[in-house]
Amino acid sequence: MIHVFEMHGKNIVLDVMSGAVHELDSVACDVLSCYTQEGILEEGKLDKLVQHSRDEINEAIDDIEYLKKNDLLFTKDPYEEYIPKWTKQTVVKALCLHIAHDCNLRCSYCFAGTGEYMGHRSLMSLEVGKKAIDFLIENSGNRKNLEVDFFGGEPLMNFEVVKGIVEYARIREKQANKNFRFTITTNVMLLDKEKRDYINKNMHNVVLSLDGRKEVNDAVRKRVDGSGSYDRILPGAKKMVEERGEDQYYIRGTFTRRNLDFGKDVMHLADLGFEQISIEPVVAAKGSGLDIRTEDLEKVCNEYERLALEYVERRKNGKWFNFFHFMIDLEGGPCVAKRLRGCGSGTEYLAVTPEGDLYPCHQFVGHEEFLLGNVFDGINDNPVRKKFQETNVYTKPECNDCWAKFYCSGGCAANAWQFNNDITVPYDIGCELEKKRVECALWIKSQEI
Amino acid sequence: MKHIKTINSSTLNKDVNKAGCGECQTSCQSACKTSCTVANQKCEKK
Numbered sequence: 090m091i092h093v094f095e096m097h098g099k100n101i102v103l104d105v106m107s108g109a110v111h112e113l114d115s116v117a118c119d120v121l122s123c124y125t126q127e128g129i130l131e132e133g134k135l136d137k138l139v140q141h142s143r144d145e146i147n148e149a150i151d152d153i154e155y156l157k158k159n160d161l162l163f164t165k166d167p168y169e170e171y172i173p174k175w176t177k178q179t180v181v182k183a184l185c186l187h188i189a190h191d192c193n194l195r196c197s198y199c200f201a202g203t204g205e206y207m208g209h210r211s212l213m214s215l216e217v218g219k220k221a222i223d224f225l226i227e228n229s230g231n232r233k234n235l236e237v238d239f240f241g242g243e244p245l246m247n248f249e250v251v252k253g254i255v256e257y258a259r260i261r262e263k264q265a266n267k268n269f270r271f272t273i274t275t276n277v278m279l280l281d282k283e284k285r286d287y288i289n290k291n292m293h294n295v296v297l298s299l300d301g302r303k304e305v306n307d308a309v310r311k312r313v314d315g316s317g318s319y320d321r322i323l324p325g326a327k328k329m330v331e332e333r334g335e336d337q338y339y340i341r342g343t344f345t346r347r348n349l350d351f352g353k354d355v356m357h358l359a360d361l362g363f364e365q366i367s368i369e370p371v372v373a374a375k376g377s378g379l380d381i382r383t384e385d386l387e388k389v390c391n392e393y394e395r396l397a398l399e400y401v402e403r404r405k406n407g408k409w410f411n412f413f414h415f416m417i418d419l420e421g422g423p424c425v426a427k428r429l430r431g432c433g434s435g436t437e438y439l440a441v442t443p444e445g446d447l448y449p450c451h452q453f454v455g456h457e458e459f460l461l462g463n464v465f466d467g468i469n470d471n472p473v474r475k476k477f478q479e480t481n482v483y484t485k486p487e488c489n490d491c492w493a494k495f496y497c498s499g500g501c502a503a504n505a506w507q508f509n510n511d512i513t514v515p516y517d518i519g520c521e522l523e524k525k526r527v528e529c530a531l532w533i534k535s536q537e538i
Numbered sequence: 539m540k541h542i543k544t545i546n547s548s549t550l551n552k553d554v555n556k557a558g559c560g561e562c563q564t565s566c567q568s569a570c571k572t573s574c575t576v577a578n579q580k581c582e583k584k
Contacts, residue, residue, distance in 0.1 A: 101545070108550035117541035145541070152539040160549065167551045175558045183564035200572070234561045234582065240571075270563070274571065296569055339569040367569040413569045416578035419546040423579045426558030428550070431565075431576060438564045450566065495550060498565075498576040519573065527577070535545050 090126055091163060092492035093118065096532040097398060103531060104156075105492050106164040110419065111156065112535050116141045120149040128163025168425055169483070175426035176481050180230035183433065184221055185440040185451045188213050188251055189242035193278050194318055197309040198345060198373045200452055204242035206442070207455035212247040213443040217464065218254035221441045224464040226265045235262075238272040240440075240451055245279040248287075255291050272296065274341075276310070278318065280325040289333050297326045300342035301354020301368060308347065309379070323361070330363060338365055339413060345371040345379035349388045352396035359403065359410045367413030370522055372452075372504055381518055390525040397529040401536045417496070417530035428482075431498035435461070435477025449477055452503030476512060477502065485513050487520070497523040559583065 090105040093113070100118040102111050113121060119141065123134035130150065138146060156162035190211045192204030204210065222237070229235055237258065239251050251273070258269045270293035277297050280288075288295050299322050300306040307317025330338055340363040344351035351368050358366045370389070373379040381389060400412060432438060435449030442454055445464040453459040462469035482488040482499045500523065504516035561582040565575055 110546040112543040114541045149541040152542040341569050369573050372572045420548045423581055424557035425550050433564050496577040
């Protein structure tokens with residue numbers, strides 16, 4: 090399977106099974122269009138290429154055949170026999186701890202119902218947090234690297250428990266020969282010097298929420314009294330990043346159909362000096378007024394392409410920054426096993442509520458049909474977990490035929506369930522946006538080699 | 539090659555037998571939380 094696309098005057102082909110990427114001139118691009126997806130040249134189609142000389146066409150055929158011979162184009166699928174081995178998931182290696190089902194902001198698009206997750210406002214106790222650490226160690230098998238994300242609601246509203254959990258995990262990791270990596274995702278509102286110092290010392294990654302331009306951010310990320318949050322967030326986020334040095338962070342925002350020119354928000358954050366930026370499409374209910382709709386796709390895709398162009402220019406001219414969704418590591422990225430399994434929700438990755446209940450991920454919390462047990466009694470026999478274990482890009486018809494399957498890895502199960510009521514049927518708008526982002530990332534590579 | 543320039547020849551299929559150790563970061567722990575973004579994750583072995 091191959092995927093050919095044109096962007097900003099460049100023709101690029103991705104060989105799906107090998108991951109090889111090539112740039113084509115107009116002759117090669119036209120000749121390649123005369124091949125089937127199986128790599129068979131349909132000679133009759135060559136007669137229509139009157140704009141090229143026969144010598145040029147033959148040269149392009151030679152190039153294509155050379156790549157075919159070297160498994161860099163039209164590569165056959167070598168993975169099917171490995172799928173049972175790769176999808177045999179028996180361990181849990183990452184937990185998203187819902188430290189607080191409460192929040193000091195009232196963001197319009199919050200999938201957590203402004204922190205409550207369709208339940209009541211509550212805080213995780215240290216007892217539940219410690220038990221979650223025990224649960225993770227006990228269910229992690231031989232995995233050494235374990236991850237814990239402090240999430241909410243807003244985790245800084247329960248920061249003493251965060252500290253207690255970290256302290257406990259550091260003791261337990263030595264005993265169990267594990268390595269914990271902590272991440273915290275915060276809206277920054279309560280991020281004072283003491284908390285910044287603690288996070289910088291103890292957290293592998295920190296995700297700071299800010300949507301971009303003040304008017305964009307304040308239209309959706311509101312305080313309880315309805316006022317905007319930008320002026321409070323920005324100084325705290327800047328201090329956090331300055332003090333963090335080289336350690337990992339992301340300034341992370343959301344765009345909605347109200348700001349389909351979200352590239353300006355990315356640039357706004359870059360202009361403010363942030364170098365690790367993620368602005369992501371909202372996942373909001375249909376009819377919310379914020380959701381990205383089919384009729385918005387052309388505009389959003391054009392905006393990604395425009396952003397890619399500006400991104401390359403900036404990086405060439407000494408204003409380097411990284412956009413999370415344009416990151417692609419063609420040489421050292423994840424192995425194919427990870428690529429076909431996806432994010433691991435419901436299998437190696439689980440969310441824990443303040444009460445200790447387990448769900449496939451943070452976005453399923455509160456939906457009782459997805460309850461997978463609790464940290465005290467362990468994983469239950471809910472058959473839905475088996476469905477998560479059995480789902481991969483080869484088991485989803487829409488993914489199996491898609492050129493981007495090894496880049497999005499089947500998409501977000503929560504999105505699939507929210508929009509199609511089935512974790513195996515991907516969210517089509519999300520798919521289109523992901524495909525465009527992968528094309529942009531490949532084009533950017535072609536510009537930066 | 540006269541008409542094609544290879545941008546990346548590293549192949550997904552070259553280390554198939556070593557794939558799947560499971561030590562890498564879970565993608566949702568990086569930044570996304572609402573979108574599945576796997577291809578930009580790092581391999582722990584590389």
